[in-house]
Amino acid sequence: MAAATKTISARPARTARRFKIKRDTVALQQADLLLRVRAGDGTSRVELARTMNLAPSTVGIYVDHLVTEGFLTEGKGPTRELGRPPTLLALNPQGGRFIGVDFEARNIMAIAVDFSQRPLKRFHDTIGAAEPVESIVRKIEHAIQTVSAGDDRQLLAIGVGVPGVIDPEKGVALSYKHIKGWENVPLMHRLSHRFGVPVFVENTVRTMALAELWFGQGRGLRNFICLGMRSGLGAGIIIDGQIYRGADNRAGEIGDWPCEATNNHGASKRGSRPAFTRLEDIASLHTLRDRLGAPGQAEAPLEALLRAAAEGDKVVLGFLDRVAHAFGLVLNQLNCAFNPEKIILAGALAGFGEHLRLPLERNLTAFAPPSGAPAIVSSELGAFNGAIGAAALAVHQWKPVPP
Amino acid sequence: MAAATKTISARPARTARRFKIKRDTVALQQADLLLRVRAGDGTSRVELARTMNLAPSTVGIYVDHLVTEGFLTEGKGPTRELGRPPTLLALNPQGGRFIGVDFEARNIMAIAVDFSQRPLKRFHDTIGAAEPVESIVRKIEHAIQTVSAGDDRQLLAIGVGVPGVIDPEKGVALSYKHIKGWENVPLMHRLSHRFGVPVFVENTVRTMALAELWFGQGRGLRNFICLGMRSGLGAGIIIDGQIYRGADNRAGEIGDWPCEATNNHGASKRGSRPAFTRLEDIASLHTLRDRLGAPGQAEAPLEALLRAAAEGDKVVLGFLDRVAHAFGLVLNQLNCAFNPEKIILAGALAGFGEHLRLPLERNLTAFAPPSGAPAIVSSELGAFNGAIGAAALAVHQWKPVPP
DNA sequence: TTGACATTTTACGAAAGAGAAATATATCCT
DNA sequence: AGGATATATTTCTCTTTCGTAAAATGTCAA
Numbered sequence: 001m002a003a004a005t006k007t008i009s010a011r012p013a014r015t016a017r018r019f020k021i022k023r024d025t026v027a028l029q030q031a032d033l034l035l036r037v038r039a040g041d042g043t044s045r046v047e048l049a050r051t052m053n054l055a056p057s058t059v060g061i062y063v064d065h066l067v068t069e070g071f072l073t074e075g076k077g078p079t080r081e082l083g084r085p086p087t088l089l090a091l092n093p094q095g096g097r098f099i100g101v102d103f104e105a106r107n108i109m110a111i112a113v114d115f116s117q118r119p120l121k122r123f124h125d126t127i128g129a130a131e132p133v134e135s136i137v138r139k140i141e142h143a144i145q146t147v148s149a150g151d152d153r154q155l156l157a158i159g160v161g162v163p164g165v166i167d168p169e170k171g172v173a174l175s176y177k178h179i180k181g182w183e184n185v186p187l188m189h190r191l192s193h194r195f196g197v198p199v200f201v202e203n204t205v206r207t208m209a210l211a212e213l214w215f216g217q218g219r220g221l222r223n224f225i226c227l228g229m230r231s232g233l234g235a236g237i238i239i240d241g242q243i244y245r246g247a248d249n250r251a252g253e254i255g256d257w258p259c260e261a262t263n264n265h266g267a268s269k270r271g272s273r274p275a276f277t278r279l280e281d282i283a284s285l286h287t288l289r290d291r292l293g294a295p296g297q298a299e300a301p302l303e304a305l306l307r308a309a310a311e312g313d314k315v316v317l318g319f320l321d322r323v324a325h326a327f328g329l330v331l332n333q334l335n336c337a338f339n340p341e342k343i344i345l346a347g348a349l350a351g352f353g354e355h356l357r358l359p360l361e362r363n364l365t366a367f368a369p370p371s372g373a374p375a376i377v378s379s380e381l382g383a384f385n386g387a388i389g390a391a392a393l394a395v396h397q398w399k400p401v402p403p
Numbered sequence: 404m405a406a407a408t409k410t411i412s413a414r415p416a417r418t419a420r421r422f423k424i425k426r427d428t429v430a431l432q433q434a435d436l437l438l439r440v441r442a443g444d445g446t447s448r449v450e451l452a453r454t455m456n457l458a459p460s461t462v463g464i465y466v467d468h469l470v471t472e473g474f475l476t477e478g479k480g481p482t483r484e485l486g487r488p489p490t491l492l493a494l495n496p497q498g499g500r501f502i503g504v505d506f507e508a509r510n511i512m513a514i515a516v517d518f519s520q521r522p523l524k525r526f527h528d529t530i531g532a533a534e535p536v537e538s539i540v541r542k543i544e545h546a547i548q549t550v551s552a553g554d555d556r557q558l559l560a561i562g563v564g565v566p567g568v569i570d571p572e573k574g575v576a577l578s579y580k581h582i583k584g585w586e587n588v589p590l591m592h593r594l595s596h597r598f599g600v601p602v603f604v605e606n607t608v609r610t611m612a613l614a615e616l617w618f619g620q621g622r623g624l625r626n627f628i629c630l631g632m633r634s635g636l637g638a639g640i641i642i643d644g645q646i647y648r649g650a651d652n653r654a655g656e657i658g659d660w661p662c663e664a665t666n667n668h669g670a671s672k673r674g675s676r677p678a679f680t681r682l683e684d685i686a687s688l689h690t691l692r693d694r695l696g697a698p699g700q701a702e703a704p705l706e707a708l709l710r711a712a713a714e715g716d717k718v719v720l721g722f723l724d725r726v727a728h729a730f731g732l733v734l735n736q737l738n739c740a741f742n743p744e745k746i747i748l749a750g751a752l753a754g755f756g757e758h759l760r761l762p763l764e765r766n767l768t769a770f771a772p773p774s775g776a777p778a779i780v781s782s783e784l785g786a787f788n789g790a791i792g793a794a795a796l797a798v799h800q801w802k803p804v805p806p
Numbered sequence: 807t808t809g810a811c812a813t814t815t816t817a818c819g820a821a822a823g824a825g826a827a828a829t830a831t832a833t834c835c836t
Numbered sequence: 837a838g839g840a841t842a843t844a845t846t847t848c849t850c851t852t853t854c855g856t857a858a859a860a861t862g863t864c865a866a
Contacts, residue, residue, distance in 0.1 A: 019458050022824055022852070046814055055422050055854045060815065083813025084861040223650045235740070239642060246742025247626045247777075256772035257739045258732055276732070276770065329661055329679070336660045337638070337740055339649025367679065369659030374650075425822070425854055449844055458824045463845065486843025487831040
């Protein structure tokens with residue numbers, strides 16, 4: 001019977017999609033384990049087993065593997081308590097390197113960190129007022145190259161903090177109004193081909209929030225808001241320890257936040273709507289510069305503005321007061337919605353320190369409901385905030401290869 | 404020596420906390436499996452294996468177990484495609500029952516549903532204007548008893564939608580200003596002892612959001628906001644398919660949302676802060692009733708208000724217009740923060756239907772940023788919305804016992 | 807110094823679940 | 837009708853991970 005067509009029929013029908021479960025799970029578990037070692041100081045196998053809901057023996061196997069792979073080291077634990085002291089696990093700085101890049105309209109920051117996320121090398125570059133997209137991308141590549149040079153530890157991943165709206169899945173920068181022609185830039189694809197490692201893209205304000213979550217004022221918190229105030233204005237929202245992006249990756253785009261204008265004299269009648277102002281037109285570096293200098297003039301550097309505030313300059317202080325007033329209301333509104341544990345001020349404007357934070361805090365409590373208002377603090381991470389967060393993003397997205 | 408004290412020393416030292424991982428995991432997986440069967444119409448073993456990242460053989464074991472336990476039934480799948488048709492899995496209505504209760508200042512709603520969440524019995528009761536706490540709790544118990552009677556299917560869990568601030572972990576109602584003396588009511592403890600099943604407590608607006616997520620306008624969405632407009636005002640926030648509660652369980656308490664008042668003539672000068680109104684003082688049923696009747700008078704029933712709106716009553720329409728104006732701004736602000744896919748109107752005020760939704764939509768788009776505004780829709784679940792959500796809460800928190 | 811104790815880590819038999827192949831059951835195409 | 841094809845489910849084997857017990861390793865008290 002037509003044996004040729006049968007071909008022994010040894011080729012079995014295959015289910016359309018294959019199932020590869022365990023390897024992926026193990027890699028995820030080990031990545032999670034490493035993150036927990038990063039989070040806690042002085043973690044032992046048993047402690048990890050408890051928090052990760054795994055059997056101690058299983059954690060032992062994982063840890064042994066990660067130690068032989070060079071990602072973890074076993075610190076001789078000088079702990080003094082009852083019972084056998086735990087062998088403390090620590091990240092091996094030699095396990096590899098990560099790079100974080102962060103940029104906005106006029107500046108690029110890059111940082112390289114070792115496996116324990118200690119900084120190795122920093123780099124700063126500026127962007128011209130009307131620089132083309134390709135030139136900016138080249139500067140990003142150059143910044144990565146620069147902080148990467150002169151270290152033989154393996155590069156594991158790169159994180160990029162991008163201004164404007166992005167698609168984190170595809171790693172594409174979708175739009176940003178302060179850079180001309182900045183649309184659909186396939187950063188992930190381009191950089192991962194250039195450097196041969198995984199590249200993760202995120203909005204720059206959200207990377208700043210990540211930096212605060214891991215190294216700054218947000219350590220140990222589950223829900224907080226990080227306000228990024230630079231050229232533009234945005235909020236990085238951390239919910240349950242995770243970045244919140246919204247339905248359309250536009251969550252936290254509070255630059256468009258409508259504030260009712262203060263000069264709407266009795267315009268509450270039906271039909272005639274009161275005018276309103278966008279929050280970004282009140283509270284951004286752009287606005288301050290517009291107020292200070294004649295248009296087209298050379299921009300006042302940030303340091304000059306900070307000095308002016310310290311010296312009591314009327315224009316600058318008036319600006320800060322207006323910002324504090326508008327923002328005080330907005331923060332209360334955000335509080336009603338999110339009920340965050342804390343609000344963190346970051347970005348260049350946060351450089352004003354108490355000149356900004358104190359009036360903000362006054363307005364925050366003045367408008368607050370009976371249930372109170374969250375604490376408001378200034379970031380202490382400095383200008384590389386976003387780059388540090390971008391590196392942290394790379395650290396947290398990266399997974400060790402399965403055995 | 405002293406052999407008596409040794410007691411053979413056969414009692415080995417035990418690790419302080421025992422590790423019971425697998426049984427718990429299996430119960431969680433099976434609960435998750437049931438939820439996925441609830442979510443999707445016509446689910447097969449393979450489909451579940453794919454979406455749950457499990458091997459088909461594993462899912463087979465789980466499903467077999469759930470079938471023998473009486474929670475699932477295997478529908479003969481009349482599907483017409485290529486390949487062997489899947490055996491469709493369906494929830495077994497006989498698997499048990501859940502009860503949801505929901506109340507606010509003046510009303511109690513209760514509903515019993517079968518295992519497939521089809522309604523079995525409803526009950527409505529009213530609460531007097533100054534009823535004591537104990538009496539209200541008794542009415543809750545009575546409502547549960549009433550919808551529970553006359554059915555021999557096993558009662559599996561009870562969900563309770565509570566107004567005001569609650570502690571979902573401990574199942575305690577913390578505070579609610581519209582019921583006198585409503586503070587620290589241990590609802591979970593009391594009801595679970597009374598009825599002998601697990602009891603889950605949640606804010607009533609959030610249970611309304613849950614109802615929308617599972618049965619209403621929020622089906623299939625990951626991020627949306629459900630506005631509950633009844634005696635008070637609140638927002639149920641769904642993030643990534645989960646209830647979001649905030650740091651302090653106060654997320655979505657938008658009754659306190661500060662709206663800048665419309666009559667602040669040029670009060671933008673430093674020092675003199677403009678007055679502002681709480682959103683709840685503009686847009687709640689209380690406010691409308693205050694506007695309509697003289698205080699102390701008998702309250703206008705909701706039906707009369709709805710009829711008045713349909714007949715073009717000036718006071719009611721003016722109220723709705725003011726609500727729409729204030730809320731249009733607030734919704735845009737919420738949109739900037741959350742970037743939800745949709746906004747759902749629920750609660751008694753949603754009964755105004757297009758009389759409320761249309762002006763709201765107009766204001767929403769009028770104030771919207773260039774990136775647009777989310778869709779706004781009215782709930783279609785009716786007055787038992789919150790109770791349905793409370794039952795859904797019970798369904799989703801409940802876990803089958805491990806084998 | 808010695809032994810009780812508490813806790814962490816390791817060892818190992820047992821169970822759960824993955825993975826691949828076999829089987830079942832449909833359609834479609836000669 | 838009969839086989840090729842496609843997909844779902846089941847079977848079976850083998851890996852992974854659990855869970856218990858044992859070993860290790862420190863402190864504390866007599």
